[in-house]
Amino acid sequence: MCHDAGLRETYAGSWQGLTHTEIRERFPHEYDAFRRGEPVRRGGGELASEVADRAVPVVLTAFEKLPADGTLVVVSHGGTIRTMLGRLLGLDPALWEVLGGLSNCCWSVLGRGAHGWRLQEHNAGTLPEPVIGDES
Known part of the structure; x- marks a missing residue:
């Protein structure tokens, strides 16, 4: 087991610890831009792309050390996982929100195929079952 600070949740600056209602009241313009999907330093914190910049190398380094099978x-936070998935799948950062949130105690499954990473399950709550034709 390895603990790595690169997998921590997004730093949200002055938004840390606030409810959505409090953020909307205190930072209405910044919050509206965030909800529109614009790259925003929430509360002066990190951009989603910066979270991916620190988290994805941690995952790739660990992946490279795995045996063939x-x-x-x-294990991380939903926002961090979403940025990792978006980056690994080659999605434009503006589209990372299409992945939806990750519920508590749920997971996503990525596989490596002939054309790169592939999302096999997202926000799953049961053990994954193999799909016919996914032997690649």
């Missing part, structure tokens, strides 16, 4: 389990 190994499984890597990464």
Whole structure:
């Protein structure tokens, strides 16, 4: 097991610890831009792309050390996981929100295929079942 600060949640600056209602009241313009999907330093904190910049290398380094039949389990926060998935899948950062939130105690499953990373499950709450034709 490895603990790495690169997998911590997004730093939200002055938004840390506030409810959505408090953020909307105190930072209405910044919050509206965030809700529109614009790259925003929430409360002066990190951009989603910066979270991916620090988290993805942690995952790739661990993945490279796996045996051929190994499984890597990464535990982090929903926002961090979403940025990792978006970056690994090659999505434009403006589209990372299409992945939806990750519920508590749920997971996503990525596989490596002939054309790169592939999202096999997202926000799952049961053990993944193999899909016919996914032998690649």
